[in-house]
Structures are given as structure tokens and as C-alpha cells.
Amino acid sequence: MTTSARVPDRELSAAFTGSTPGPGGLRTADAEARLLEYGPNEPAPAPRRTLLHDIARPLASPIVLILLAASGVAAIAGQPVDAGIIVVMVLLSAALNFVQTYRSGRAAEALRSTVAPMASVLRDAEWCEIDRRRLVPGDVVRLTAGDLVPADARLLVSRDLHVQQSALTGESMPVEKEVAPSGTAGSGEGRADPHDPSLVFLGTSVVSGSATALVVHTGPATIFGDIATRLSTRPPETEFERGLRRFTHLILQTVVFLTLFIAFVSIALHRDPLESMLFAVALAVGLVPEFLPMITTVTLANGAVRMARRHVIVKHLPAIQNLGSIDVLCSDKTGTLTSGELRFARAVDVSGAASFRPFALGWLNAQFETGIRSPLDAAILREPAPALGTYRKLDEVPFDFERRRLTVVVDGADGPILITKGAPESVIAVCASHERSDADGGSAAAPFPLDDAARARALATVHALSGEGYRVLAVAWRRTEPTPCTREDEHDLILAGFLAFRDPPLPGVGDTVAALARDGVRILVLSGDEGIITLQVCKAVGLPGDCIVTGDEVDRMTDSALAHSAEQATAFARLTPAQKTRVISALRTRSHVIGFLGDGINDAPALHAADVGISVSTAVDVAKDAADVILMEPGLAVLHAGITEGRTAFGNTMKYLLMGTSSSFGNMFSMAVASIALPFLPMLPTQILLNNFLYDVAQVTIPTDRVDPEYLAKPHRWDMRVLRSFMLGVGPVSSLFDFLTFFVLLKVFHANAESFHTGWFMESLTTQTLVLFSIRTVRSPLRSRPSRALAATVLGVVAVGLVLPLTPLAGPLAFVPMPATFYLFIAAATMVYLVLADAVKRPLMRRFFATPAR
Numbered sequence: 001m002t003t004s005a006r007v008p009d010r011e012l013s014a015a016f017t018g019s020t021p022g023p024g025g026l027r028t029a030d031a032e033a034r035l036l037e038y039g040p041n042e043p044a045p046a047p048r049r050t051l052l053h054d055i056a057r058p059l060a061s062p063i064v065l066i067l068l069a070a071s072g073v074a075a076i077a078g079q080p081v082d083a084g085i086i087v088v089m090v091l092l093s094a095a096l097n098f099v100q101t102y103r104s105g106r107a108a109e110a111l112r113s114t115v116a117p118m119a120s121v122l123r124d125a126e127w128c129e130i131d132r133r134r135l136v137p138g139d140v141v142r143l144t145a146g147d148l149v150p151a152d153a154r155l156l157v158s159r160d161l162h163v164q165q166s167a168l169t170g171e172s173m174p175v176e177k178e179v180a181p182s183g184t185a186g187s188g189e190g191r192a193d194p195h196d197p198s199l200v201f202l203g204t205s206v207v208s209g210s211a212t213a214l215v216v217h218t219g220p221a222t223i224f225g226d227i228a229t230r231l232s233t234r235p236p237e238t239e240f241e242r243g244l245r246r247f248t249h250l251i252l253q254t255v256v257f258l259t260l261f262i263a264f265v266s267i268a269l270h271r272d273p274l275e276s277m278l279f280a281v282a283l284a285v286g287l288v289p290e291f292l293p294m295i296t297t298v299t300l301a302n303g304a305v306r307m308a309r310r311h312v313i314v315k316h317l318p319a320i321q322n323l324g325s326i327d328v329l330c331s332d333k334t335g336t337l338t339s340g341e342l343r344f345a346r347a348v349d350v351s352g353a354a355s356f357r358p359f360a361l362g363w364l365n366a367q368f369e370t371g372i373r374s375p376l377d378a379a380i381l382r383e384p385a386p387a388l389g390t391y392r393k394l395d396e397v398p399f400d401f402e403r404r405r406l407t408v409v410v411d412g413a414d415g416p417i418l419i420t421k422g423a424p425e426s427v428i429a430v431c432a433s434h435e436r437s438d439a440d441g442g443s444a445a446a447p448f449p450l451d452d453a454a455r456a457r458a459l460a461t462v463h464a465l466s467g468e469g470y471r472v473l474a475v476a477w478r479r480t481e482p483t484p485c486t487r488e489d490e491h492d493l494i495l496a497g498f499l500a501f502r503d504p505p506l507p508g509v510g511d512t513v514a515a516l517a518r519d520g521v522r523i524l525v526l527s528g529d530e531g532i533i534t535l536q537v538c539k540a541v542g543l544p545g546d547c548i549v550t551g552d553e554v555d556r557m558t559d560s561a562l563a564h565s566a567e568q569a570t571a572f573a574r575l576t577p578a579q580k581t582r583v584i585s586a587l588r589t590r591s592h593v594i595g596f597l598g599d600g601i602n603d604a605p606a607l608h609a610a611d612v613g614i615s616v617s618t619a620v621d622v623a624k625d626a627a628d629v630i631l632m633e634p635g636l637a638v639l640h641a642g643i644t645e646g647r648t649a650f651g652n653t654m655k656y657l658l659m660g661t662s663s664s665f666g667n668m669f670s671m672a673v674a675s676i677a678l679p680f681l682p683m684l685p686t687q688i689l690l691n692n693f694l695y696d697v698a699q700v701t702i703p704t705d706r707v708d709p710e711y712l713a714k715p716h717r718w719d720m721r722v723l724r725s726f727m728l729g730v731g732p733v734s735s736l737f738d739f740l741t742f743f744v745l746l747k748v749f750h751a752n753a754e755s756f757h758t759g760w761f762m763e764s765l766t767t768q769t770l771v772l773f774s775i776r777t778v779r780s781p782l783r784s785r786p787s788r789a790l791a792a793t794v795l796g797v798v799a800v801g802l803v804l805p806l807t808p809l810a811g812p813l814a815f816v817p818m819p820a821t822f823y824l825f826i827a828a829a830t831m832v833y834l835v836l837a838d839a840v841k842r843p844l845m846r847r848f849f850a851t852p853a854r
Helices: 010-015 028-038 051-060 062-076 080-113 223-232 239-269 273-287 292-309 318-325 357-368 375-382 424-428 452-467 509-518 531-540 551-556 559-568 577-589 601-609 621-626 637-677 685-698 720-748 753-770 788-806 820-850
Strands: 002-006 118-123 126-131 140-144 152-164 175-177 205-217 312-314 328-331 343-348 392-397 405-412 415-422 431-434 471-479 493-502 522-526 548-550 571-573 594-597 612-616 629-631
Touching (some): 140 152, 292 318, 312 637, 343 375, 357 405, 357 415, 424 452, 452 471, 452 493, 509 637, 522 577, 531 571, 551 571, 551 577, 559 577, 571 577, 601 612, 601 621, 612 621, 637 753, 685 753, 720 820
Parallel strands (some): 522 571, 594 612
Antiparallel strands (some): 002 126, 140 205, 152 205, 343 493, 405 415
């Protein structure tokens, strides 16, 4: 700790009248006691999870337990390759979940690292520099230009204080802060309002001026700390995770039913208990999609590679599929829909007519002023310099928050002139006359009196520009003498007109918004900026601007009312970080899949809460850490491409699920029925596992497959109704042909147990594998070609299944050669089966694609 001289500050003493701790600040002993009570001034406590806990938690999910059980059974049945593949896929899936949890801790740590490490504090009546972590409520801190605010604090003394808090509120302009009038200052208890001009907040920065402030909240109790705490928690369940959980329950219910059924039949028929148990468990394994983690991972990884080529970085693979399911895209305004940089738009006279004169004078003022450069000055100076001749600066009256204007005196060919620019009401108040533009945009020869009518026209012009979403500066001037200038010289000015500024939409964003709408994605703007500015941005990018909800209105709504309002609104304005998160949570209760696009600290909780958090490469580190997807180029066009990739990944994953819940279910159901009617097992456990393994190998290349336009036209989800429909629709068709095969084997070929096992193995593998050509497409399989890799694996597996009984491996697998006529039967039966399965599939597919995503 370093100290400085004692501070006999009368103004500070006056500010402490009737309040605590007093003009000398806290005593060291009291501060230490409060530090023990409130804890360190850190935005969020470091997570206390062990590495073992983070690794073990993903392994506790039902699908993982089923797959591990399947691996154990496969190993017992002598299928080490099958068992090994299942274990590898489980570990890969668990690793992805571990990465997701680890990211939460990194996001909170990034927040902690962005805050000022030291603070200037008044302790024992002396100013000293202490570690910011040791600040406590009741401390008095000193702020000057360039400081990061070390805690949430109430202003006691303020001199021209200008704070940049866009990271919390999204406002592109620094905001003025001032001491609250006597009797109106809050106690600091409860939730603080980021828009309160008498409060400053942890993580914001001082642009200009100075202040002394009383700390009211530290650590997790600050607005910044609330954000960090939210980021430390595990994100809500995403659409991908929710779909996987529901699918797991569906498979688990089916597995339990069939296993108990086989066990009951075995007991009733007095069969060998060990053989019956292995058969029942092998049957259950046949229903478990053990390749689902691999199919999903490869599909998503392929999508991630394609997205990286389009300058979209995916940090969390399941986010790709979530991206394809998005039906509401919530977007911050600044830097996402707009450039995030104010631009000069136009210059007008008092009546609103185009005029060059205000810009020329404003450019001189911005060029020669030496105070803090505002974004508006930068916007003026980015424009081409007007041809004004040579000028030199004589004097300057700096900007202050009382006058809200800035004056420079410059000397040119026509002598010295005084130029003032600033807030319109402030500048108009010191004007006595005004200029009118001529036909060429210049000024008329002589000024006109600024009477009541002219003053009313000027204010009407300002209000009209503000109503169109512009930020407005007024510019005035008069001739003067080459003598020192003071604020008293700002009188009897000539009002030249007004300068209008706007944060313009990014190029092409309107076209992308329209394209997203055509693809079933609604844009909802969540902004911390003013309502009128938000409204104009919505109109500029093609969004309807008829329903804007403010943060104050959000606070007055119940959760159900907010959910209804969010479904109807075009945009929300003046939102706090907590309100943004609340809007997203409300939409999710209405079964929407939410993507959130943001780039500031204020966006981090919403990024964390959405199904898919999306940020940009220029975002603050906290936002990028909280996001699942990062756009390396500005604009929504690359995001639109990412959504298309997500739908492609969904389509290919859905093909695998539809296969598993239809063809596989049909074959397993056939085995269950056959086990009752036959005096022997319809297929040996080892043969079931081999059949299942080869069947899954045929689908390994599904991630390379093309998807139909129907999958890309709108968002889709893991709909359990569709999966059940396929299970109960296409599954029985497969079973029908299995029963036909049983009849042919027993009555035509007079098969014994070995030939029955062999014949049914060949038929079941052929039919359930080739039906992928039909189920993979919404359309006729003759009109939608599979990828070469998928065609090769499917046909290759069928060939292996038909040839295997003729190879030396037939003996160890208990297969026997089949007559040539049986191959003819398989060919004929397979053709009829594929035609019938396709006929059953089509109405189910039409119903799926006609139903809104749920």
C-alpha cells in the first residue's frame, strides 16, 4: 500500500454530511472487518470443482451407461472390436461435455482479468493505492480520466465526469455522470440501474473529468459480478442436449420392454438361463445406437471444417446442430447489425434543408479542439476536409457538462471567428440569429433573426432528426476579436444549422435478414441503446418497427407476459444484462431455440443462456469466451451459412436416428417374436452383435451424405413423435418380411438351426442396410443420390453379409453355405421390401416437414 498526503477536502466533507463512513473514509480496522464480511472484491468466486468431478459428470448420463453396458456385453460375447469402438465413442462424447464445462470457468476468469488491479482509496483520512480486491462497501475511491472503475459506487463529488459504459449497456457514446441532487440519491441497496447518472460501475472506464465516489457494492454484488456469476454456472440445457436426452429415454424404454419380454418367455419355456440372458442382452444391444456419438461427432466435425472455410469458428461442436435448430435469433444492435462506429450523415440548416455551412464550421471546430475527442468529432474528421483556406487557432473554451458545448476561435482570411458546437438546446440558447441555405447548399448573404418562430423551427428540426434515429449537434458562430476567449463570449451567435450522425447498418445486412426470415429464423433485437435509435436501426435493416419494448416495461412484466411480448416484439431497448437474459429465458419457455449474437460484456450472460451463443472476432474477450460460435467476418451472411451447415448436420444425424428406430426395431422385434415360436434361438448372440456391427459400419459415412432442400428450408428438431412414428410404421414392414423369411426358410428350404441362423442373418442385414437409401431422403431414392462414400459402405456391407457364409470365417461364426435359390429369394424380397418401405415412409416424412419445429 502506498499513501499520499492528508486531504482537507471541504467539498468532500460537505458531501458526507449525515452519511457514513465520514469525510476521512473508513478506518483500516473497519475495512478489514468488512473484507471478512463481504469477501474479496472479485466479480465472481473462482469455481471449486475438481478435475475428476468435471471428467466424471458426463459419464453419468443414461445413454452413456447404456453404451457402456453394451460394450461389456460385446466383450463377454467375444466381440472386442465392437466393445472397443463403443468405449472410444463414449470417451469422445464425454470429452466434448468436459470442454463445455471447462469453458464456463474460463469465461468467468476472463471477466476477473479485465478489471482494474489497483484503486485509489481514502483510508484513515489519507489517500492510498491498494489492491482493488481489498475494496469494501463504504470505501471512498478517487477516479480520474483513464481509470477503470474498481467497484459499483455512488458519486459524492463530480467534475465533468464522462464514463464509457458501452460494455455494460451497449451505448456507443460515453455518458455524463453527476452527483444526484440532495435527497434523491439511493441507498445503494437492491439492484442498481446502469443508466442512473449518479452511479458508476465496476468494469467501466473514465473518459474525462474526475470524481470521488462511495463504494456501495463489491464483488459478486456488482452488476459486473452478477454477469461473472452467471458465466460460472453450467449453461441451460440446449436443444441438442434436450433432444439427445429424449431419444435416450425412448431407446431405454424400448430396450427394457424387449429385454423383460425375452426374459419372461425364456422362463416360461424353461430354456437355458445363460443362453437366454445373452440373447436378451444382445437383442437390447441391437437397439442401442452405439455409433450415435461417432456419427454425430463426425457429422459435426465435418460441418465445423466447412464453416471454418467460411470464416466461422465453432468452439463447441454440438453448437452446429443447435445452430440449425434456431428459430429466433436475438441480436445486439451495435457492432452486429450496425458497424459500431458513428458516421456523419448530413448537415442541415434551421429548417432542415441541406446546407454545407454547418459541416464546414463543425469541421474547423473538431480540427482545432484539444480536449477529449468524442466519437462525433472522429466522425466529422473522417470526412474529406472542406476547401476552406488556411486557418490557425487562437483560443479555445473546452467542453464541460454544465454548458454542454465547446468553442474554438480561429483566424482566417476573413478575420477571427468564434465557432461553437454542442448539444442543440445548449447552443440555440446562446444564438440571436440564424442562417438559411441557398439553392447550392451554401448560406444566404445575411443572417435572419432567431425569433420565436425560427426557434420553434430549429427545435422541430432537431426533434425530427432525433425521431429518425440520428444523434444531433448544433453549430453556431460569430465574428470576434483576436483576444483571449472565455465562456462569457458565447453570446449573440449565428446558428448555422445541425450535424446529424448515425451508426449505419453493415453492408448487406438487410438482405441477410430477409434471407433468414425466408428460412424460418426471426430476428429479435436486444439493445442497451435508446428506443428511438433501436427503432431506426430495425427499419434500416428491414425489420418491422411497430413494436419496441423498453427495459422499464420488462421489469413490470411477469415471466408469462414477457414471453408473450417477446414473441410479438421487433426489438427491446434500454436493456440491462439481466433483462437480456430474462428475455431469452422467457422465449425458451415457449419452446423456441434461441441464438444470441453479441460482442460486449453486457452480452455475456445472454450468450451463456442461449442455445447458441454467437460472437464476433472484434468482441471483448469475455463475450468470445462465453460464445459457442465466433464470426471472423462482420455481418450476418456468414452466420446464415452456419445455420445452413447446422441443418445439414441435423439432417444427417436424423437419418441415423430414423434408421435405428425403424429398421433396427423391426429386426429386434422379429427376433423377440421368433424366440417364442421357434424351438431354438432365431440367431445366436454373437451373430446378433456381428449383424449390428456391420449394420452400423454401413452408416459410418452418413456424415458425408447430401441432404434434401426440405431439411434446409426451415429449422427442425429431434421430434420424438417422428421417431416413434417411424418405429411403429417402418419397423413392422421390416418385421413382415422377416416373418416371410422365417416361413421360406422353414417350409421351402427346410432349414435346421444353423441354416436358419445363416439365412436370416443374410436377409436381415441386406434389407435393413439397403433401406437406408430410402430413409436417407425425403424424396424418391431414385431422385436423390447418396454420396459416393455412403453408397460404397452400404453396398460393401451387403456384399460382406452375403459372402461371409462362403468364407473360412463361417465356421467360427456358426454359419453354413446357403443354396443359390436362397440368394434369388433375398433379391426379390429386398426389392419388394424397399418399395413398400418407401411407400410407408413418404407420408411420415411429409407430416414431419409440414409440422412446425417443437
